[in-house]
Amino acid sequence: MSAAGEGHTPEGHGHHHGHTHHHGHDRSESGKRHGRVLTIRANSGLSGDILLAGLLRMTDTGEAETDRLLSAILPELSGTVRLAKRQVNHIGGWHAEVALPHQHEHRTLADITTLIAVSGMDDAAKRLATAAFTLLATAEAAVHGKKTEDVHFHEVGALDSILDICLSCELFTRLAPARFVVSPLPLADGGVACAHGIIPVPAPAVLELLEGIPVRPFPDEGETITPTAVALLRSLGATFGPWPAMRVERQALVYGSRVFVNAPNGAIFAWGPGDG
Numbered sequence: 118m119s120a121a122g123e124g125h126t127p128e129g130h131g132h133h134h135g136h137t138h139h140h141g142h143d144r145s146e147s148g149k150r151h152g153r154v155l156t157i158r159a160n161s162g163l164s165g166d167i168l169l170a171g172l173l174r175m176t177d178t179g180e181a182e183t184d185r186l187l188s189a190i191l192p193e194l195s196g197t198v199r200l201a202k203r204q205v206n207h208i209g210g211w212h213a214e215v216a217l218p219h220q221h222e223h224r225t226l227a228d229i230t231t232l233i234a235v236s237g238m239d240d241a242a243k244r245l246a247t248a249a250f251t252l253l254a255t256a257e258a259a260v261h262g263k264k265t266e267d268v269h270f271h272e273v274g275a276l277d278s279i280l281d282i283c284l285s286c287e288l289f290t291r292l293a294p295a296r297f298v299v300s301p302l303p304l305a306d307g308g309v310a311c312a313h314g315i316i317p318v319p320a321p322a323v324l325e326l327l328e329g330i331p332v333r334p335f336p337d338e339g340e341t342i343t344p345t346a347v348a349l350l351r352s353l354g355a356t357f358g359p360w361p362a363m364r365v366e367r368q369a370l371v372y373g374s375r376v377f378v379n380a381p382n383g384a385i386f387a388w389g390p391g392d393g
Contacts, residue, residue: 154363155294157355158385162303162341165281167373168349170213171386172288173200174369183284189237190283193218197280203372205382210370217276223269226254229279238287245286248352253278253344256325278345289353296391299355301331302347307338323347331357337377362392 155175157163173183180199187194194217203212224232229250233243251265258265270278308315318340319327326347335341366389372382 152391153292153294154296154298154361154387154389154391155292156298156300156361156363156387158300158360158387159302159342160381160383160385161335161337161377162373162375163346163350163384164343164373164375165278165285165345165349166213166215167371167384168285168346169198169281169288170200170211171369171371171384172285172292173198173213174211174371175367175386175388176288176291177367178288186284186287187280190287191232191236191276191279193220194276194280198284205372205376208370208382210372210383212372215277215280217280220276225269226250226266229270232279233283236283238283239290242283242287242290245289245352246283249282249286249345249348252326252348252351253322256322256344256348259325260321281345282349285349286353292388294388296361297353297355298361299350299357300359301333301357302327303335303341304332305335305338305341307340309340320344326351335380337380339375339377363387364389364392366390 157168157171178186183198183200184195187197197215197217199214201212201214203210230247233246233250236243238246253270254265254268257263257268257270261268304319307318309318309320311320319342320340322344323342326344327342330347330350365387368385368387370383370385373384376382
């Protein structure tokens with residue numbers, strides 16, 4: 118078992134990063150949210166932009182506040198994200214439209230953790246984002262036979278992953294759910310193009326991060342789950358299983374960039390008080 122999975126089984130989540138259930142309720146705003154549940158039902162998969170769009174909806178974060186949070190992460194990220202309505206197969210949902218400046222920096226884990234540390238993010242969000250990037254670096258190191266500190270992020274370290282991970286952690290910290298329940302993750306066969314050419318899916322880094330996580334078959338081909346998404350689920354302390362008993366107060370159908378022709382598209386997000 119790689120270090121990517123150690124201490125992050127679905128049952129024993131989050132205890133390495135100060136994000137146990139009782140810690141989440143020490144924050145002043147979240148006392149009234151005791152017993153709240155966040156669930157994600159991943160119909161056709163999960164990516165960083167799907168998680169980001171869903172959390173923007175669950176927190177009801179508007180454009181001005183989104184820009185303020187982005188500026189606190191990195192000034193050049195301001196104005197790069199817009200939550201838009203989108204239809205897929207005539208069914209309306211939400212989509213995060215991202216327009217990033219071109220930047221081809223290759224960053225190490227140390228570069229990224231420093232960037233997070235000096236940012237204006239909430240301290241709890243900083244811990245979660247650092248944990249997610251550490252999981253990614255550990256998985257990439259295991260795949261490529263390197264030391265974690267020698268991993269250079271290419272796809273993962275690009276601005277879009279910094280954006281997806283840091284803003285998602287900031288929004289999740291605001292929700293501070295007592296329970297975070299995700300459906301078993303859908304996986305397909307096939308391949309995906311990356312810096313190393315065409316590789317089989319699930320991508321090697323995803324495979325490393327999937328240990329201990331329930332999965333199910335998906336009736337199409339290609340990448341359904343991204344490394345960014347799995348690292349976020351682990352660092353945010355997700356448990357995996359069926360719909361939790363809850364009263365739905367807020368819900369959204371969220372689409373990613375990819376469209377699968379013969380299968381339900383998108384992921385369902387729901388938020389509300391737990392029942393029992």
